[in-house]
Amino acid sequence: MEFTTDNSIFLFAILLVVGVITTKFSTRFGLPSLVLFIVVGMVLSHFVYYDNAFLTQLFGILALIVILFEGGLQTKWTDVRKVAVPSLTLATLGVVLTTVVIGVFAKYILGVSWLEGMLFGAIVGSTDAAAVFAVLGNKNIKRRLTSVLEAESGTNDPMAVFLTISLIQLIHAPESNGLFTLIVAFLWQMGFGLLMGLIMGRVAVWSINRVNLDSSGLYPVLALAFAIFTYSSTALLYGSGLLAVYVMALWMGNSDLTYRHSIFRFNEGFAWMMQILMFIILGLLVFPAELIAVTWQGIALSILLMFVARPIGVFISTSFMKFSVKEKVFISWAGLRGAVPIVLATYPLIAGLENGQLFFNVVFFVVFISALVQGSSISPLANKLGLSGGDKVSVPHSLELVSMGKTNNEIIEIHIEEESSVVGKELHLLLLPEDTLITAVIRGEKLITPRGNTRLCVGDILYVLISKPQRERVKKVFMSMKEVEEHETLEA
Template sequence: MTGTDEFGLVVLVIGLVGTGAVLSNRLSARLRVPAPAFFLICASVAAQLWPRVTLLQFTTVTRVVSVALAIILFDGGMHIGWRRFRTAAAAIVWVGVAGTLVTAAGAAVAAHFVAGMGWRLSLLLGTAVAATDPAVVFSVFGRREIAGRTGVLLEGESGANDPVGIALLAALLAAHGSAGAVGWHIVTEFVLQMAVGTAIGVAGGLALLTFMRRVPLPSEGLYSPRVLAGVLVIFGLAVVARGSGFLAVFVAGILIGDEPAPYKREIERFHSSLASLAEIVAFVLLGLTMRLSALGSAGAWSAGLAIAALLAFVIRPVLGGLVSLPVRLTRRERVFFLWTGLKGAVPILLGMMIAGSGIPGAVRAYQVIFVIVGFSVTVQGGLVPTLAHRLGIPLRTVEPEPWSLGVRFSEEPEGLHRYHVVAGSAADGSAVSELPFGEDVWVSLIVRDGNLVTAAADMTLRAGDDVLVLAEPDEAPALDRMFTAPRPADG
């Protein structure tokens, strides 16, 4: 076989694998198992059957997966947006930080007594599996929408606590010396990463938004790659400044999410597609790092399944439940929130960092983490729709809308506003004529269930509607509250 033939064969295999990965999403929907589970399992089987072909360096995989996660987090931040995030900002920060810390402590105790690991290695393992994973959570809820604060809280927690877990693990691995010195190093390093990551995320997000709005480009096709380049700049700058690059891109995505910009729809579609590709790449590469035969020889199956069960049924429900008490949720919402603490690419990535640390028993810890993630993705992730149905959580599937109707403007239409009617808002259940609009406000178009609906005065709006409104710019804050803020208690 010539060099050209070998190259063609490699391209053919990559194309077939990519096609299979994309089509696996249809199988995932039928079996109600998150697509990342298929990527992870199939890649692990391939690594077992063809070990020479799938031999990968941990350093290479770590770097590629880190970039993939940065893309996923930025897209997740844009999907949440500042308007949704601010409705649960305090709760997201609280459960993202405090929840990660208490879960890490609980998982460390479980690793010490169940898997027989030393306290330092147990703490590293606990930190690795403490954070929920944005790739899995965003995949599970990709076509599903949860009414109320629960959806925002779950998506926000998965994006916020990953930087917390990554920063905490990096501080633990770098800490040496006496107990006091180690504790001080961990605290200062953790605070530094969080503070620098937030600052660069805010500054970088605002700068990128200004760049998007004020600097025109000669071709429509350049606008989306420009944003991607900006995301990589924000991530790299935060890392170089010893901050959390993951937190920085997540914050930047939140700030950009709701803001208008030229070709914003095209940019959002581009990054959504790129995040889906990044999810496939991340889980396939992570799966290729594990030989299934090694899990049995190290006793990782029994230890991993035991710790995974404790995490799902004891540690997160008890410790996470105590942390979530200040958060305003109904009992059923709280149960659903505590179950949906899914593990995925981030714990495996952190496990690779542990395995490369040279600490005795680190490779076995990585294998245990792999089993924990496999259980969480398949069992916990697969039961999310069933649990939502049993608890009566409003979880509806949003069907794709492949046809679009758009209007192009050479200048930003300042008087044109688009709103998504949030469940429980003042607009939800109110007729158009009943809304306290000013004289210069006009509802011009309503999109419901993918169809255009006449915006008559007696038309009753409902949650999920998209409403196009013509109004002066100074009317925007009041309109925003009307369509997105909860209805006052006095009605």
């Protein structure tokens, strides 16, 4: 197909429409949507010739920024804090162990050198945030386990990127990097990435809350701009940009944010669009005929990764933590591979390594089998192990939050804590400003229409329409007396 402006835009529209429709079929057939996105790309490769590894890598990184940003926004710090140690251990020690084990297998199965075997292991060593967020997002699994997996997938990409780039440099110039140099580089990347994430998170929240834009639709764009700037500025200074983006988004998502719902809704939809296009483009980059030549190697390494390398990494890195054997088995099986390994597989291609194309084809095989087999069996396995029935509370889809356009109003979300002074009070007794409207009360899975005699309970979630100048005054009404005193002290 000859690319012109019009037929390129037409193809772009077709990809989006097919991608969205594909999600409906994936739900019906119990398959992860990313599998069908990849299939769509592979089918299109028969009609569209595409082999630009650099463009694929560029788009893949941009997509990962958006996906990690959206995932961080949706993650509650209270959940992450409880599982920080196991998640970070899996994201570091777990990735290294998985890399070494599968690297040994790759050395003999693919007939490559030891460094190249370790490079393959590094490429497939991390779980994928896009795959994990997409597959676990709507599963009824214990919240502690999903928190571990989501936090791990959001923080283990930097380790995989570091290992991949370092091993490529070692292959090109074996004497260029010593062990001490690698350790210093790793500490700098992770430490500086964490620091930049915290700094940019605070800057982004402060800016969004202070800047008075003409349209509420600009706030989500500003938030996304901060995410992209966080990645690029960190990466330019040789830090881990992906880690910085996730930490920055985690800070933003757990802060008091103006137009919070507009930002969340925009990024949720945009992350889906980037995920659809990313997996389709990755499918386009693969030539199905070339996969036949690596069929047995791909199947063998997929099986070894799922049943040997990943479990070894999980069981050793969590050996002194309070996880049952069943929970460790589930964490091992839910370590999905997705876009990140395929994006990392473009690095050897761009670097011109002799086995770059071989690695890309085998990695694609591994990712496809992982998504197909593991992604479609997560729920049945959780049920069989007795790990389903999580405590995750979802907001009913019947509640649609409306953007307030150019008005000076917004909808804020308020959680009624146990210490709140309004617990047990009826709504008509609350001392709220006259221009305040409680639009909905969420109690568990129920949507309650607020009335004057509606009595508030611990755990209720209120959606309140207010004018922006009354924001702090309204929030104080729902605080505990201790929180009010602390808030007034900070203001003073």
